[in-house]
Amino acid sequence: MCDCCDGSDEMHAKHSKCSNTCESAGAEWRAAEAERIRVAEAGARAKLAYMDQAKAALSDAEGTKAELSAKQTSAEQQLAVAEEQLAAAERQAEADALQQHSSDSHKVLRGLSLDGASAEDLGTLLVQLARTVNGGAKALAKLAEGAALKRGVEQKDLIKINWPTDVPDDLVSAPKAEAVKSAEAAILAAKSDLREAKDALADLESKQAKDYGPSNAFFPLDGKCVELRQAQYTYKVCPFGSAKQDHTLLGNFEGFQDSYTTMRFTNGQTCWNGPARSLTVKLVCGVEEVLSSVDEPSKCEYTATLATPAVCDDRFARPIDTELVKEEL
Numbered sequence: 670m671c672d673c674c675d676g677s678d679e680m681h682a683k684h685s686k687c688s689n690t691c692e693s694a695g696a697e698w699r700a701a702e703a704e705r706i707r708v709a710e711a712g713a714r715a716k717l718a719y720m721d722q723a724k725a726a727l728s729d730a731e732g733t734k735a736e737l738s739a740k741q742t743s744a745e746q747q748l749a750v751a752e753e754q755l756a757a758a759e760r761q762a763e764a765d766a767l768q769q770h771s772s773d774s775h776k777v778l779r780g781l782s783l784d785g786a787s788a789e790d791l792g793t794l795l796v797q798l799a800r801t802v803n804g805g806a807k808a809l810a811k812l813a814e815g816a817a818l819k820r821g822v823e824q825k826d827l828i829k830i831n832w833p834t835d836v837p838d839d840l841v842s843a844p845k846a847e848a849v850k851s852a853e854a855a856i857l858a859a860k861s862d863l864r865e866a867k868d869a870l871a872d873l874e875s876k877q878a879k880d881y882g883p884s885n886a887f888f889p890l891d892g893k894c895v896e897l898r899q900a901q902y903t904y905k906v907c908p909f910g911s912a913k914q915d916h917t918l919l920g921n922f923e924g925f926q927d928s929y930t931t932m933r934f935t936n937g938q939t940c941w942n943g944p945a946r947s948l949t950v951k952l953v954c955g956v957e958e959v960l961s962s963v964d965e966p967s968k969c970e971y972t973a974t975l976a977t978p979a980v981c982d983d984r985f986a987r988p989i990d991t992e993l994v995k996e997e998l
């Protein structure tokens with residue numbers, strides 16, 4: 670080991686194999702220091718942006734909630750209207766189908782010259798036909814039913830006729846009426862608007878109740894996740910959410926510790942013969958969220974480091990290269 674800077678090698682300078690590393694060591698230190706300052710400044714600027722995001726989302730939360738409630742009410746009203754329209758359209762479609770059906774049956778009967786046959790004979794005939802004709806059985810049964818009704822058989826007597834039952838419905842389902850289709854589409858749209866408004870309202874209310882640290886600087890981390898592939902595992906940490914090692918739950922976000930310099934995730938998957946897994950995340954200043962150095966110092970108790978602008982010192986936030994900009998101008 671030789672640093673070549675303390676003068677001890679100078680006595681034998683001629684024969685010394687020591688080369689002077691001061692310059693390269695100094696350059697390395699200066700580069701590291703410049704990088705540290707760059708991160709501190711860029712991180713601080715990013716933190717100001719985080720604080721602004723939080724302010725925009727939270728400071729007028731009551732106003733936003735009122736807007737969302739109004740959206741919810743209007744979606745509920747639209748849904749009620751669309752449901753009424755659907756019921757009316759379905760009633761109309763059913764009436765149209767019945768009318769169509771009875772006029773069709775009549776035409777067929779006339780066509781087959783069977784309009785003089787007795788209702789029972791007609792029923793039996795058509796049911797037999799329905800059983801033997803592949804595919805259109807239910808349609809034919811309906812036809813028979815319509816014809817029988819038309820010829821004076823009472824509804825209560827119809828059940829005495831042995832209608833075929835093993836016919837899939839879709840063989841007889843007529844195309845949907847346009848009015849039914851459009852009412853159904855309106856219901857879907859209103860339901861989706863309603864869900865959207867409800868979700869946004871619930872999301873905002875839950876965010877209002879959370880602790881996002883001084884100046885709410887941690888706000889933009891809510892909903893973000895950071896991953897790190899290390900050894901055989903992929904670690905995934907979602908601040909305010911949960912932390913995982915592949916599919917194993919390391920813990921759910923419990924809160925901050927040590928003046929917002931640490932996050933704790935607890936109540937993870939229980940370790941075989943050990944505690945429930947937990948994770949302590951050390952927070953350091955960085956330009957963006959980067960997860961590093963996951964460790965397991967004690968069985969199923971994990972540690973990690975998360976870089977984030979949220980913990981940078983915003984007093985370092987100087988405008989980017991003002992001097993340079995001035996010079997360039």
Ligand code: MAN
Pocket residue numbers: 914917940941965968969
């Ligand atoms: C898995 C991983 C490890 C942990 C053991 C404990 O292999 O979660 O990190 O130490 O289980 O059995």
